[in-house]
Amino acid sequence: MSSYKDALIQKFQNRTATVAVLGLGYVGLPLAVVFAEAGFNVIGVDLVQEKVERVNRGESYVLDVPSEALKRLVEAGRLSATTDFSVCRGVDAVSICVPTPLRKTGDPDLSFIASATEGLAAYVHPGMVVVLESSTYPGTTREMVLPRLTGHSGLNAGQEIFIAFSPERVDPGRTDWTTKNTPKVVGGITEDCSDVATAWYAQALDTVVRVSSAEVAEMAKLLENTFRMINLGLVNELAIMCDRLGVDVWEVIDAAATKPFGFMKFTPGPGIGGHCIPIDPLYLSWKMKSLNYNARFIELASEINTNMPRFAVSKVQDALNDRGKPVKGSRILVLGVAYKPDVDDIRESPALDVIHLLQSKGAQVVYHDPYIPRFDHDGWQMESIADGALLDEARSADAVVIVTNHRWYDYPAIHEVANLVIDTRNALGALGKRSPKVVRL
Incomplete structure (x- = not known):
């Protein structure tokens, strides 16, 4: 048994290990906070100076992290942030939580993983565990992260350095399932890598689910999101079919959902968005094309x-x-530009496409979103109308389109003053079903 392994596990168990989190976004910052709250000394590393400064002021920019909690940890000396990778020279554990978007061509963009691992490579040392959390295709940890870290250092994975994959399962805006209590899947490059990574995460998270390899952990993440993507594709096509048939799709779904077994309720909408569902399954589809296999369900649902x-x-x-x-x-x-209700995130939001398509047809489009006062997307900028002007704008508009069903909205009041409402989320419920001035998806 590796002496480095034993020493690391002992450090995790007695909370003397120092932890680094690379990437302080919607995944990395909550994870850093959870580790700090568990008693570890945590250093966040991010190349965006503004994020680093805000963390060091105890000022949160992530919806799921209260500023009070962050400030308390910063003031206690448990959590700090920097742009300098060299701090990794003195840490025992590293979580990599960087974005993995798609290029416009549909190919995976792994440049953030490459940059993070290259920045880390100069500072890896014996007795360190590195866990990749960024969603990616099966094989990334072994084919990309492993050679970058061991090739530069000459260290042996599973003996001197320990490398694993553990997919993030963040659902922004949720309070019932959080970073701490959502079960965490962990799979290592070797059994010893899994031992160390599992021992580390188990000190801060409620449940750790160990699997046999990094590839299994990577594939599990893709299955989770592919499952949602395909079922959303099914129910979205159902909405189109019901429209052609003159049948109320929302009533159909509610009726089907009364079955207590063999059915899981999904609801249609104007598209899908966010950091995972529209993107992660396409990583798998891309990977399978390199193996001469066409992932037909994924392509069709997309x-x-x-x-x-x-x-x-x-x-x-x-x-x-x-x-x-x-x-x-x-x-x-347009009401709501966030990709889902009650969050301030516009990544892959279908609202952007809806607005752009309406504008391309000559419409004069304005939007309101209580969480997104303005946005700049690919050089295209818009600003939300003021909260206090919402009902006046709804009254004067030729049409109100509900794209994101934030709970913030007083839907009966909006319905009362609007001339026409297109409700793509069934936000108005029974009121919309019986109203002559409401058109539902």
Whole structure:
């Protein structure tokens, strides 16, 4: 048994280990806070100077991390942040929590993982464990992270350095399932790597689920999100079919959901967004193409989900046409641009496509979102109307389009003053079903 392994596990158990988290975004910052709250000394590393400064002031920019909790840890000396990778020279454990987006061509962009591992490589040392948390295709940890860290240092994985994969399972905005109590899957490059990584995470998280390899852990993450993507694709296509048949899709779903077994409720919408579901399954699809296999379910679901903003816009266009108004020149108020309710995140949000498509048809589009006062997306900027002007804007608009069903909104009040509402989320419920001025997806 490796003496480094024994020493590391002992450090984790008595909380004398120092932990580094590379990437202080929606995954990394909550994880850093959880480790610090468990009694570890934590150093966050991020290349964005503004993030580092805000962390060191105890000022949170992540919805799931209260500033009070962050400030308490910073003032206690448990948590700090820096842009300098050299701090990793003195740490015992490193979590890599960097973005893994898709390029415009649909290929995985692993540049953030490459940059993080290259920055770390100069400072790896015997008696260190490194865990990749960024969602990626099966094989990334072994094929990309392992050679970068061991090739530079000459250390042996499983003996002197320990490398594993543990997928993040963050669902922004949730309070019932958090970083601490969501079960954590961990798979190492070797059995000893799994031992060390599991021992580390078990000190801070409620439940750690060990699997046999890094590849199993990587694939498990992709299965989770592919499952959601495909089921959303199914229910989105159901919405299109019900529209053609003249059947209420929301009533159909509610009826099916009364079955106590063999059915899981998913609901349609104007598209899918966020950091995982629209992206992660395409990592798997891309990987399988290199093995001469076509992931047909993934490709089909992606096609359906990607076209849902167009379907939503067609509902707006038809609703205006039925009232003798063209889209061109109409003033349209979009409610919600976040990718899901009650968060301040616009990554991959279908609202951006809905707005762009309406604008391309000549509509005068304004938006309101209580969590996103303004956004800049690929050089395209918009600013939300003021909260206090919402009902006046809804009253004067030719159409109000509910894209993201934030709980913040007073939907009955909006319905009362609006001339026409296109409800893509069934936010109005029974009120929308019986109202002549509401069109539902």
